[in-house]
Amino acid sequence: MKGVKKMGRLDGKVAIVTGGGSGMGRATAILFAKEGAKVVVAGRGVEAGEETVRMIKEAGGKAIFAKTDVSKTEDVKKMVKTTVDTYGELDILFNNAGIVEPEVVPLHEVKEEDFDKVIAINLKGVFLCMKYAIPEMLKTGGGSIVNQGSNSCIQGAPCLSSYSASKGGVASLSMSSAVDYLRQNIRINWTMPGLIPTPMITRDLTKGDKNALEKLEAAQPLGRFGTEEEIANLVLFLASDESSYITATGIKVDGALSQLFKLR
Numbered sequence: 001m002k003g004v005k006k007m008g009r010l011d012g013k014v015a016i017v018t019g020g021g022s023g024m025g026r027a028t029a030i031l032f033a034k035e036g037a038k039v040v041v042a043g044r045g046v047e048a049g050e051e052t053v054r055m056i057k058e059a060g061g062k063a064i065f066a067k068t069d070v071s072k073t074e075d076v077k078k079m080v081k082t083t084v085d086t087y088g089e090l091d092i093l094f095n096n097a098g099i100v101e102p103e104v105v106p107l108h109e110v111k112e113e114d115f116d117k118v119i120a121i122n123l124k125g126v127f128l129c130m131k132y133a134i135p136e137m138l139k140t141g142g143g144s145i146v147n148q149g150s151n152s153c154i155q156g157a158p159c160l161s162s163y164s165a166s167k168g169g170v171a172s173l174s175m176s177s178a179v180d181y182l183r184q185n186i187r188i189n190w191t192m193p194g195l196i197p198t199p200m201i202t203r204d205l206t207k208g209d210k211n212a213l214e215k216l217e218a219a220q221p222l223g224r225f226g227t228e229e230e231i232a233n234l235v236l237f238l239a240s241d242e243s244s245y246i247t248a249t250g251i252k253v254d255g256a257l258s259q260l261f262k263l264r
Contacts (some may be wrong), residue, residue: 008036009240014087016040016079018070018129020095021048021199024148026055027228028094028235033061036234040083042068042095045260069095070125071117080132091134092239095126095170096148100163102199107161115162122166123173130177134186142185146238147174151254171250178248187247189238195253198227222255 007119015032019025021161026048033056035185040061041056043049049065056063062084068079081214083090101114118182126147150157156163171190178188195216217225234253237243252258 003151008034009236009242010092010232011036013037013091013239014040014083014089014130015092015151015239016042016066016083016093016133017094017096018042018068018125018166019148020052021045022202024193024196024228024231024235025096026052027232028096029063030059030061031229031232031236032092032094032239033063033143034181035240038087038093039063040066040079040086042066042070042079059078063152063208068137069121070095070129073119076125076128076132079129079138084136090142091144093129093133093142093145094148094235094239095129095145097122097125098122098148098166098200100160104159106159110162116166118162119166119169122163123169126173126252127171128233130173130188134181137186138184142241143187144186145174145177145186149174149186149191149192149250151192151194151252151258153190153192154251154252155258166246173250177188183249187238187243189243189246189248190250191231191234191238191249192252193231194226194230194232194252198228210222220255221257221259224255226255228255 010032012150015037017025017029020029021043029039029052041049041052046067051064053065064084066079068075099118101118131158147170149170152164152167153171174190
């Protein structure tokens with residue numbers, strides 16, 4: 001109706017997006033802001049994070065950047081404090097920050113320090129962010145947490161043992177913590193994306209090899225990769241009140257890739 005302002009699906013909400021400087025994190029941060037949320041873009045890369053904030057502000061949204069290494073307790077505590085000091089509360093947390101091991105090799109060739117780093121960011125980082133975000137959500141009567149998993153949660157990714165272990169841990173951590181807060185109105189769910197051409201995929205898994213990327217895309221059941229925006233749409237749904245009866249749940253968004261593995 002003319003003259004009536006359209007309400008956003010996250011109007012009045014305050015959200016943190018970790019790993020918000022690129023890829024699915026950036027797409028989600030922009031979508032959250034478009035739907036009315038005040039967004040804290042968190043990440044290690046200052047330039048990339050501030051670029052996301054600029055994009056949000058230019059589109060009329062509200063956002064700030066918080067330099068954060070999610071594997072470090074003091075960084076996470078500061079991120080949450082900055083959020084509450086700036087916007088007064090915390091309603092939504094999207095734990096998106098993640099890495100893949102630097103070498104795509106079978107388990108016996110994985111360096112112990114590389115395994116530790118992947119677990120520290122992908123799994124311990126999710127634990128720390130929830131640990132310090134949840135008390136703020138309890139103060140205001142609840143919230144929604146979405147943890148970025150992977151279809152590796154339910155199938156092994158060849159030569160990615162550290163990554164697969166970390167994402168399997170994210171699924172288990174999400175299920176357990178969701179049960180802890182069932183009656184306190186904090187919903188905790190996780191996503192299970194397939195291959196999305198984020199910087200992590202194009203830079204780390206294919207080492208910038210365009211031919212390798214094209215072969216990966218051709219092998220997808222739908223004949224194409226998923227997009228960052230398609231993941232962001234799912235995260236928005238899980239973060240919003242539209243999913244108010246969904247918790248302790250992982251949702252695949254992989255174009256049937258995991259099903260293809262089962263059939264082979």
